[in-house]
Amino acid sequence: MSDVTLSYKGSDILELSDSGSATLKTGGKYCEDDIELEYVKPSGGSTDNVVVALPSGYKVVNCVSIPMGGYVNTLIVPTNDNNDYYLDARLDTPISEISTAAMLIGCRAYQIFAYIGVYNTYSSFVFQILTNDFTQLVTKDNQRHVFQSRVGGNLIAVDETTASGAVSSSSVNMPMLIAARQTKDGTGIERNCAMTVWRYTHIKGALKAIDLIPCQRKSDGEYGFYDLVSESFFGNLGTGTFTEGVE
Numbered sequence: 001m002s003d004v005t006l007s008y009k010g011s012d013i014l015e016l017s018d019s020g021s022a023t024l025k026t027g028g029k030y031c032e033d034d035i036e037l038e039y040v041k042p043s044g045g046s047t048d049n050v051v052v053a054l055p056s057g058y059k060v061v062n063c064v065s066i067p068m069g070g071y072v073n074t075l076i077v078p079t080n081d082n083n084d085y086y087l088d089a090r091l092d093t094p095i096s097e098i099s100t101a102a103m104l105i106g107c108r109a110y111q112i113f114a115y116i117g118v119y120n121t122y123s124s125f126v127f128q129i130l131t132n133d134f135t136q137l138v139t140k141d142n143q144r145h146v147f148q149s150r151v152g153g154n155l156i157a158v159d160e161t162t163a164s165g166a167v168s169s170s171s172v173n174m175p176m177l178i179a180a181r182q183t184k185d186g187t188g189i190e191r192n193c194a195m196t197v198w199r200y201t202h203i204k205g206a207l208k209a210i211d212l213i214p215c216q217r218k219s220d221g222e223y224g225f226y227d228l229v230s231e232s233f234f235g236n237l238g239t240g241t242f243t244e245g246v247e
Contacts, residue, residue, distance in 0.1 A: 012056045052213060052228065054213065054215055054226050055226075055231075056218075057217065057218050057219060058215045058216065058217055058218065058226050058233070059215060059216045059218055060213060060214070060215050061214045061215060061216055061223070061244045061245070062198070062214065062244075062245065062247070063196050063197060063198045063214050063244070063245030063246075063247070064196070064197055064214040064215075064223050064224065064225065064242050064243070064244065064245050065092065065194070065195075065196045065242065065243045065244070065245040065246070066178070066179045066194060066195050066196070066197065066236070066242060067194050067239075067240035067241065067242070067243075068093060068192055068193065068194045068240065069192055069238050069239035069240050070179060070192075070236045070237075070238040070239060070240045070241075070242060071177050071178060071179045071180035071189060071192060071236070071237060071238040072177065072178040072179065072212075072224070072225060072234050072235075072236070072237065073175055073177055073234075073237055074175055074176045074177065074178065074200070074202065074210050074212070074234070075175050075210075076175055076176050076202050076204075076209045076210050077107070077173060077174065077175050077176070078107060078176060078202075079204065082150060082204070082205055083150065083202065083203070083204055083209075084148065084149075084150050084155075084201075084202070084203040085105060085116070085147070085148065085149045085150070085176075085200075085201075085202055086146065086147070086148050086199070086200070086201040086202075086203075087104060087105055087116060087146070087147040087148075087178075087197070087199075087200050088144070088145075088146045088147075088197070088198035088199045088200070089104055089144065089145070089147070089195050089196060089197045089198065089200075090142065090143060090144040090145070090195060090196045091104065091118060091140070091142050091193060091194075091195050092142070092193075092194040092195050092196055093193040093194045093195070094142075095118070095120060095140070095142070096120075098118065098119075098120040098193070099120065100119070100120060100191075101117055101118065101119045101120070101191050102117055102118055102191050102192065102193035103115050103116070103117040103177070103179070103180055103181045103191045103192075103193065104116045104117055104118070104125075104147070104178070104179065104193065104195060105176055105177065105178055105179075105200070106176065106177055106180065106181030106191065107174045107175055107176045107177065107181055107182065108174050108181050108182055108183070108184065115181060116147050116149055117191065118140050118193075125139075125140045125145075125147070125158070144196070144198070144247075145158050145159055146158070146159055146160070174186055176202065177189070178195075178197065178200060178212075179192060179193055179194075179195050179238075180192040180193070180238070189238065192238070196245040196246070197212075197214060197225070197245070198214065198245075199211075199212065199213065199214070200212040200225070208228075208229050209229065210227050210229055210230070211227060211228040211229050212225035212226070212227055212234060213225060213226045213227075213228060214245070215233075216244070217233055217235075222235055222236075222242070223235075223241075223242040223243055223244060224236065224242055
């Protein structure tokens with residue numbers, strides 16, 4: 001896969017490799033308005049200021065909006081060793097519409113679960129990795145933030161500002177969802193929220209388990225996320241329709 005791809009009306013015309021060599025796939029004259037450059041705009045968090053190109057069947061977008069009722073199943077189940085979560089996102093659900101709690105990311109196994117969420121009864125985002133019922137509150141404001149949390153470690157941060165307190169290890173048997181979590185018995189979905197996502201990365205130990213890039217699948221126009229690790233597309237498994245997000 002090339003690092004940068006130029007497309008003309010949906011067809012690749014040039015690929016630029018990480019070594020700087022360019023492969024011209026076709027010649028001719030082109031209208032400037034019909035040429036596309038695929039990349040990810042660096043936005044902090046896990047992007048590391050790296051330009052990312054996707055396969056020709058996908059178009060990178062800056063962010064994707066998930067409506068209330070929509071969600072993504074990352075298929076990644078957290079473990080007790082170091083698991084780092086990086087979420088570059090904005091909560092779009094008005095606080096007044098959250099009855100009890102909403103999950104930006106979340107998983108669950110009976111009474112033991114991991115998540116980053118927001119409680120209407122508080123005035124803050126809630127970082128909670130149970131077994132010791134530790135809860136760290138950070139003021140919420142419905143603005144874009146880069147959240148970072150670690151299972152099996154001692155790290156909680158918002159926009160590179162580290163919060164005090166430890167995060168315990170956690171035992172779970174359900175995968176991490178974006179914009180929701182599974183119910184206690186694993187048969188349904190609960191605590192949904194509307195949110196806009198710029199990037200989500202889950203790292204297990206020293207290896208990336210998933211690295212989701214907002215994109216649009218060209219074959220059917222569906223918005224979702226392309227995983228750079230598994231090289232696969234993750235779409236909406238809930239209700240509503242994903243759309244291209246707005247800054």
